[in-house]
Amino acid sequence: MKTCLVVDDSGVVRKIARRILEEMGFEITEAEDGEKALEVCKLAMPNAVLLDWNMPVMDGYEFLGHLRRLPGGDVPKVVFCTTENGMDHISRALHAGANEYIMKPFDKDIVAAKFQEVGLVELSEPTPV
Amino acid sequence: MTPPDYEYLRKLLKDHSGLDLSADKQYLIESRLLPLSRKCGLAGISELVQKMKGGASTIVAQVVEAMTTNETFFFRDKVPFDHFRDSIVPEVLKARAARKSIRIWCAAGSTGQEPYSLAMSLKEMSAALAGWRIEIIATDLSQEVLEKSKAGIYSQFEVQRGLPIQMLVKYFKQNGELWQINADIRAMVQHRQLNLLHDFSQLGMFDVIFCRNVLIYFDQDTKINIFGRLAKSMEADGFLVLGAAETVVGLTDVFKPFPDKRGLYRPNAARAATAAPKIAAMAGR
Incomplete structure (x- = not known):
């Protein structure tokens, strides 16, 4: 089973994301800030990270920088999921090694589309009209 | 009700x-x-x-x-756009090397996601297409959706369904909560109001026709009629792309499925040359 680390300081967002991703077949671990997320990754690299930007202690952007420098830290697909919806933030995230970017608010369709985009889930059956 | x-x-x-x-x-x-x-x-x-x-x-x-009016999104179903990039365009590049032009018709262009997805795909291949004349005609029954398509302005929700983030960064400008596709991509698409029930021969001949998720609404006779007229608007070596739930099989033989590429069809040469095939087959022996 593929694993996804959900990093967000909001318990509500983590819960929503967990429900969506579990339905997509992921095993979920959670972290409430970048520092705790790094600890999780040092123990075992997840296949995917759904990553908030603004969090206390260590934000998502800083976490990504640290992650990509860890041994094996280039493996997880990182999908930002943040209210930061400016082109400047998106560009910075991509340069820092993010694979995809979700602008909140999000729903199941968006998460599924973005996870497909980075090859984390199989293409679903085409949508009928 | x-x-x-x-x-x-x-x-x-x-x-x-x-x-x-x-x-x-x-x-x-x-x-x-x-x-x-x-x-x-x-x-x-x-x-x-x-x-x-x-x-x-x-x-x-x-x-x-x-x-x-159909809900639509960028690169909807993904596979047809992979076919476009990996099979259709390379074939057209070979077949039209002398003429250096490619004409594409989105027969249910809707709010623009499909024609602009094709335009962006072609932009990504611009090295191979240098010096080529590219025409993308988007038609729709509804003037209202065509206006939206022309404007090329999409909500944050719309740009997150099917559009890879790199393409958003590359081909869109942000305006508050809205995103507008860049002028050079918009300029690649022409818009016309059109009812598929009516004559469309004035649009001319096409190398590629995307006609997805619209025929599904028509009855069998109308479908057959439209397929017949689509075939007449298509070059003999052109490509027809249908929606995932649509097919010509069992309806008409003016198009035939392209082997191993779901949703992709080509004009049926055997049918176009109905009088000649036997002689040709004998001459080949």
Whole structure:
């Protein structure tokens, strides 16, 4: 089973994301800030990270920088999921090694589309009209 | 919804757009027309029907529009766009090397996601297409959706469904909560209002026709008729792309499925040269 680390300081967002991703077949671990997320990754690299930007202690952007420098830290697909919806933030995230970017608010369709985009889930059956 | 109201709407839609609803599409009508009836300040679908029976032609137009406008998103279903990049364009590059032009028709262009997805795909291949004349014609029944398509302005929600983030960064400009596709991509797409039930030969000949998720609404005879006319508007070595739930199989032999590429069809050369095949086959021996 593929694993996804959900990093967000909001318990509500983590819960929503967990429900969506579990339905997509992921095993979920959670972290409430970048520092705790790094600890999780040092123990075992997840296949995917759904990553908030603004969090206390260590934000998502800083976490990504640290992650990509860890041994094996280039493996997880990182999908930002943040209210930061400016082109400047998106560009910075991509340069820092993010694979995809979700602008909140999000729903199941968006998460599924973005996870497909980075090859984390199989293409679903085409949508009928 | 009462059965007489449903029958009235079925007939109205059939007459105005060719839309052929089977007997069990009440949910579709409700999901599309309840919001419209609220927008018109009416209590529900039966009030909407009453208005139309009273001769409210503007409401008729809005009902047809609401029922025939499809939800769409960038690179919808993904596979057809992989075919476009990996099979269709490389073939056309070879076949049209002398002419250096490619004409593409999106026959249900809707709000622009499909024609612009094709335009962006071609932009990504611009090295191979240097010096080529590229035409993308987007047509739709509805003037309202064509206007949206021309503007190329999408909500944050719309740009997150199917569009890779790198393409958003590369081909869109942000304006508050909205995103507009860049002028050079918009300039690649021409828009025309068109009802597929009517003659479309004036559009000329195409190398590629995307006709996805629109024929599904028509009855069998209308489908056959449209396939016949699509074949006449297509170069003999062109490509037809249909929606995932659509096929020509069992309806017509003017197109034949492209092997191992779901949703991809080509004109049937054997059918085009009906008189010649036997002789050609013998000469080949």
